[in-house]
Amino acid sequence: MADAQIEVVGLRELVKDIKAAGDKQLEDELKDAHKASAEVVAVAARPMIPRQSGLLAGTLRTAASLRGGRVALGKKKVPYANPIHWGWPSRGIEARPFLLDAFQANQPQALEAFETRVERLVDHIGP
Numbered sequence: 001m002a003d004a005q006i007e008v009v010g011l012r013e014l015v016k017d018i019k020a021a022g023d024k025q026l027e028d029e030l031k032d033a034h035k036a037s038a039e040v041v042a043v044a045a046r047p048m049i050p051r052q053s054g055l056l057a058g059t060l061r062t063a064a065s066l067r068g069g070r071v072a073l074g075k076k077k078v079p080y081a082n083p084i085h086w087g088w089p090s091r092g093i094e095a096r097p098f099l100l101d102a103f104q105a106n107q108p109q110a111l112e113a114f115e116t117r118v119e120r121l122v123d124h125i126g127p
Helices: 011-021 024-048 081-086 098-105 107-125
Strands: 061-064 069-072
Touching: 011 024, 011 107, 024 061, 024 069, 024 098, 024 107, 081 098, 098 107
Parallel strands: none
Antiparallel strands: 061 069
């Protein structure tokens, strides 16, 4: 699937500083911030997922690293996530971009979830 992203100015420097500090707790807090923002989108997307058997909805998941959060759908045993989401006109499958819609509709909330946790992290680091 194509990526929809929010660019965070200063994130690269923050990651660099956290790694330099060698503090695993700070790394975990930044990952938690990314995970929280991804969860906002996942929660909004879940009721929008087309359901026949429920297998596709069961593959919705979030992940996070120091550099970002991610919402993913599909897996090897459920390979039709991309055609369902983006469509496949030659096969008569219309696009139903529910993940993208959830992302676009919930960007402010996702960003707020991220900012709240990063502010706490920066307060923890100190001046």
